[in-house]
Structure formats: C-alpha cells, structure tokens
Amino acid sequence: MSFIYDFTGFNQWADTALRQACSPFWAVFWEVLIVGIVFLLFYAVVGLYLVLAERKVCAFIQNRVGPNRVGPYGFFQTIADFIKLMMKEIIPIRKADKFLFNLAPYIVIVINFLALAAIPFAKGLHAIDLNIGIFYILAVSSMGVIGVMLAGWSSNSKYSMIGAMRSGAQIISYELSVGLSLIAICVLAGSLQLSVIVERQSDLWFIFKGHLPAVIAFIIYLIAGTAETNRGPFDLAEAESELTAGYHTEYSGIKFAFFYLAEYINMFIVASIAATLFFGGWMPLHFPGMDGFNHVMDFIPPVFWYLGKTAFLVLVIMWFKWTFPRLRIDQILHLEWKFLLPISLVNILVMAFFVLMGWYFGL
Amino acid sequence: MREIYNYFKTVFFGVKSLLKGLKVTGFYFIRPWTIVTQQYPENRKTLQMFERSKGELVMPHNENNEYLCTGCGICQMNCPNGTIEVKTVIVETPDGKKKKMLDRYIYNLGSCTFCGLCVKTCPSKAITFSTKFEHSVFNKNKLMKTLNKEGSTLKKGAE
Numbered sequence: 001m002s003f004i005y006d007f008t009g010f011n012q013w014a015d016t017a018l019r020q021a022c023s024p025f026w027a028v029f030w031e032v033l034i035v036g037i038v039f040l041l042f043y044a045v046v047g048l049y050l051v052l053a054e055r056k057v058c059a060f061i062q063n064r065v066g067p068n069r070v071g072p073y074g075f076f077q078t079i080a081d082f083i084k085l086m087m088k089e090i091i092p093i094r095k096a097d098k099f100l101f102n103l104a105p106y107i108v109i110v111i112n113f114l115a116l117a118a119i120p121f122a123k124g125l126h127a128i129d130l131n132i133g134i135f136y137i138l139a140v141s142s143m144g145v146i147g148v149m150l151a152g153w154s155s156n157s158k159y160s161m162i163g164a165m166r167s168g169a170q171i172i173s174y175e176l177s178v179g180l181s182l183i184a185i186c187v188l189a190g191s192l193q194l195s196v197i198v199e200r201q202s203d204l205w206f207i208f209k210g211h212l213p214a215v216i217a218f219i220i221y222l223i224a225g226t227a228e229t230n231r232g233p234f235d236l237a238e239a240e241s242e243l244t245a246g247y248h249t250e251y252s253g254i255k256f257a258f259f260y261l262a263e264y265i266n267m268f269i270v271a272s273i274a275a276t277l278f279f280g281g282w283m284p285l286h287f288p289g290m291d292g293f294n295h296v297m298d299f300i301p302p303v304f305w306y307l308g309k310t311a312f313l314v315l316v317i318m319w320f321k322w323t324f325p326r327l328r329i330d331q332i333l334h335l336e337w338k339f340l341l342p343i344s345l346v347n348i349l350v351m352a353f354f355v356l357m358g359w360y361f362g363l
Numbered sequence: 364m365r366e367i368y369n370y371f372k373t374v375f376f377g378v379k380s381l382l383k384g385l386k387v388t389g390f391y392f393i394r395p396w397t398i399v400t401q402q403y404p405e406n407r408k409t410l411q412m413f414e415r416s417k418g419e420l421v422m423p424h425n426e427n428n429e430y431l432c433t434g435c436g437i438c439q440m441n442c443p444n445g446t447i448e449v450k451t452v453i454v455e456t457p458d459g460k461k462k463k464m465l466d467r468y469i470y471n472l473g474s475c476t477f478c479g480l481c482v483k484t485c486p487s488k489a490i491t492f493s494t495k496f497e498h499s500v501f502n503k504n505k506l507m508k509t510l511n512k513e514g515s516t517l518k519k520g521a522e
Contacts, residue, residue, distance in 0.1 A: 061392045065398055
C-alpha cells in the first residue's frame with residue numbers, strides 16, 4: 001500500500017546530505033540536535049495549548065467563557081502565564097533535600113521526552129522506531145512516578161509526602177491495567193513495534209477489527225490512563241481541597257510550571273497511545289471493500305489524522321475530569337484491583353481466543 | 364452465582380450512572396449559547412441587572428419628594444458594620460405633640476458588606492437596594508451618602 005504523504009524519503013535524503021557534508025559523528029550530532037529542538041518546541045507548544053484547551057473546555061462545561069482577554073479568545077493567555085511563572089522567585093525550602101528537590105521536576109520532564117520519542121506522528125515522522133515500542137513506552141512512562149515520589153519526599157512537608165504516597169500507590173496499581181489492556185491489542189496486532197501496529201490497521205482500525213474485546217480494552221485503557229496521569233476523578237495525589245497541591249506544594253516559579261506542563265504532556269501521551277493502538281494512529285479511516293472512500297481519506301495528511309484523534313481523546317479525558325467527583329484512595333484501589341484488573345485479564349483471554357479462531361473483522 | 368450476578372450488576376449500573384453524568388456536561392459543552400457569563404465592560408450599554416442584586420442602599424422617594432422612613436433606627440441597630448447612622452430631630456406637631464422625625468440618613472458605602480439586614484428588618488419598607496454597582500470614586504469621603512433628599516418629608520399617614 002502506498003501513501004501520498006510519506007516522510008521516509010525526506011528523512012533518507014536529509015541523512016545522506018548530512019553524511020556527505022560532515023563526518024559521521026557530526027552528522028549524528030546535528031540530527032540529534034535538530035530532532036531535540038523540534039521536540040522541545042513541540043513540547044512547549046502542546047503543553048501550553050493543552051492548558052488553554054483545558055481551561056476553555058472546563059469553562060464551556062460550566063457555562064462560562066474561560067480566558068478571553070489576552071489575545072483573541074484568550075489565545076496568548078497561557079504564554080503570558082508561562083512568562084509570569086518564569087519571572088517568579090524560586091523559593092528555597094530550608095529543610096528540603098536540596099539536590100533531590102531540584103532534580104525531581106527534571107526527572108518528570110525527561111521521562112516525558114523519553115515517552116514522546118517513540119510515538120509515531122506520521123509515516124516516517126518518528127524519532128525512534130523501536131521493535132519493542134509499546135513495551136518501551138510502558139516502561140518509561142511508569143518511571144514517571146519516581147519524579148513524583150522524589151518531589152514528595154525531598155520537600156520534607158506532610159502534604160507533599162501524603163500526595164506522593166497516594167500517587168505512588170495509584171500509579172503502580174493502574175500500571176497493571178494499562179499494560180494488560182494494551183497487551184490485548186498487541187495480541188491482535190502480533191507486534192510490539194508501533195510502526196507495524198499502525199501498518200496493520202491500514203484496512204480497519206483495531207477498535208473496529210477487534211470489536212467487543214477491543215472496545216473493552218479501550219475503555220479500561222482510558223480509565224487506567226487517566227488514573228496514571230493523576231488527573232480527572234483520580235487527582236487525589238494533588239487534591240487541592242485537602243492537600244493544598246499534593247506533591248508540588250513546595251515548588252514555585254518555573255519548577256512548578258515544569259510539573260504542571262508534565263501533567264498535560266502525560267495526558268497527551270496517554271491520548272496518543274490510545275489513538276495509535278485503537279484508532280490507527282496516523283492511518284486514515286479505511287474500510288475493506290470501499291476503495292473510493294479509502295482513496296478520498298488518503299488525501300487528508302496523516303499528521304492531521306493523528307492530531308485529530310489525539311485531540312478527540314484529550315477532550316474525552318478532560319470531559320471526565322470536569323464531570324466526575326474525586327475518588328477516595330480506597331475507592332481508587334477498589335476500582336483497580338476488583339474491577340479493572342480481573343476484567344482486563346479475562347479480556348486478554350477472550351481476545352487471544354478470538355484471534356486464534358480468526359473471529360475478527362478485516363483481513 | 365448470585366455474587367457474580369451482583370458483580371456485573373455493579374459494573375453495569377456504575378457505567379450507566381457515569382454516562383448519565385457525562386451526558387449532562389456534554390449537553391452544555393456543545394451548546395455555547397447556554398453560557399451565562401456577562402461580558403461586562405463591553406456590554407455596559409445593554410447590561411441587564413437582576414432585580415435581586417444588591418448594588419447600594421437607597422431610600423425611594425415618591426413624586427412629592429416624600430419618603431417612608433420614620434427614623435426608628437432599627438436598621439442602624441441591625442447593621443453589623445456600623446454603616447448606617449440615622450440622625451433624628453424632635454419636632455413639635457401643630458396639635459402640640461412632640462414627635463421624632465428623620466433628619467439625615469447617613470450611609471457609608473465604603474463599609475457596607477451588602478448583607479441586606481437593614482432592608483430585611485425595616486418595618487416601614489423605607490429602604491431598598493438599587494442595582495447600580497459602579498461605585499468607584501477617588502475620595503473615600505464621597506462614599507458617605509445622605510439618603511434622604513434635600514427638602515424631603517415623611518409621607519403623610521405613613522407613620
């Protein structure tokens with residue numbers, strides 16, 4: 001199958017041009033530098049505009065207008081906020097563990113970047129295409145809890161500590177459901193490599209192909225993914241009404257902004273993994289046997305397909321946050337261990353059986 | 364068997380009630396015209412205030428420049444901030460009786476918290492809240508207001 005928009009050729013052209021121009025070491029150096037800067041810009045833009053989107057979505061749900069004074073429709077509101085946060089004083093905490101206290105926000109940010117690196121944005125638009133892509137993303141994103149725990153521990157404050165312990169219990173529990181619901185899709189795809197998973201959805205997206213077990217896996221992934229980002233109804237790690245701000249209580253200025261941006265990028269990563277595994281990532285909407293329709297869909301660039309699906313899922317996650325009340329810690333663990341985990345285990349079995357018998361749609 | 368049935372019943376009803384909540388918030392999300400926020404400085408010309416909003420305390424006067432306040436001072440006693448001061452004078456009526464009358468009704472807008480206890484407890488319904496809310500002035504002395512107008516009298520038969 002051929003695609004109109006393919007970045008592989010461009011990548012190869014850029015690589016050969018660089019290798020002809022300078023020595024292999026400098027070629028790799030420039031490539032890494034360019035990709036790094038692109039990701040840094042992408043990170044900042046996506047983070048800032050997700051904050052704005054969240055404020056707008058929550059305002060619309062609550063019959064308000066939201067930010068609308070800085071620029072048209074409040075378009076530059078979060079940029080103004082970010083500049084304000086950068087200029088604010090970073091208050092040193094006297095009894096905090098200085099080194100770990102300063103390290104924690106960077107760990108959170110670095111782990112975000114590691115996870116973003118493996119996400120395919122379009123054909124060929126992919127920082128690293130590991131053959132164990134999904135496994136890598138799961139492994140890396142589950143390390144995010146280290147940053148949160150370090151922040152809570154090193155702050156030497158009771159609110160931070162309680163928030164971090166809650167966050168730890170929650171992320172480690174929900175990691176299981178995230179992994180198991182993704183395994184169900186990996187069984188259907190027959191691969192862990194993200195580019196291969198996307199290619200396998202070229203005739204039909206996995207959520208349609210895998211029908212019932214895929215839909216159950218998607219719902220479980222969405223719930224567990226929301227919990228893993230410490231958001232929505234599961235935000236008891238930073239429950240502002242009881243713990244002031246949870247693990248980032250003691251942070252100020254730009255370090256607080258790092259935690260804040262990291263939360264939104266985590267949400268973006270969760271939504272883009274869901275889009276890639278269940279809704280075909282950058283793959284346009286194709287149905288087997290409808291060649292005319294498929295061809296029309298191919299004209300929409302894959303980056304738009306990817307961003308559209310991700311934006312939709314981000315919207316769903318925001319919708320959760322502004323609808324449901326916050327759960328208690330025992331209710332959260334109850335939901336995970338008594339409902340999501342058994343259901344996802346059975347779901348894998350059902351999915352494996354369906355794949356064995358060939359009871360799925362598509363080719 | 365019963366337990367398994369109950370387990371799935373819990374899941375089903377949980378999902379159902381969550382979807383009900385999502386339906387409500389989704390309803391308002393896709394209907395931007397249900398927004399109730401007023402765009403204040405822009406719509407200043409057409410701003411519609413609500414009848415019950417408490418802007419500032421006023422004493423309504425009728426067309427003959429008459430008010431209803433008998434100067435009893437209940438509003439002054441009920442005010443938690445000492446915002447109201449009712450100054451009265453003793454006047455002698457034509458038939459020889461001595462009578463307490465309102466002289467000046469002083470209202471300090473700067474210390475008013477708009478609790479509405481004065482209006483609620485007024486026995487003659489002489490004071491009320493207006494919906495005017497743009498109070499900013501450059502001198503705080505301008506916030507001391509005398510509510511009864513110049514030359515006004517008590518309405519005949521109101522006492």
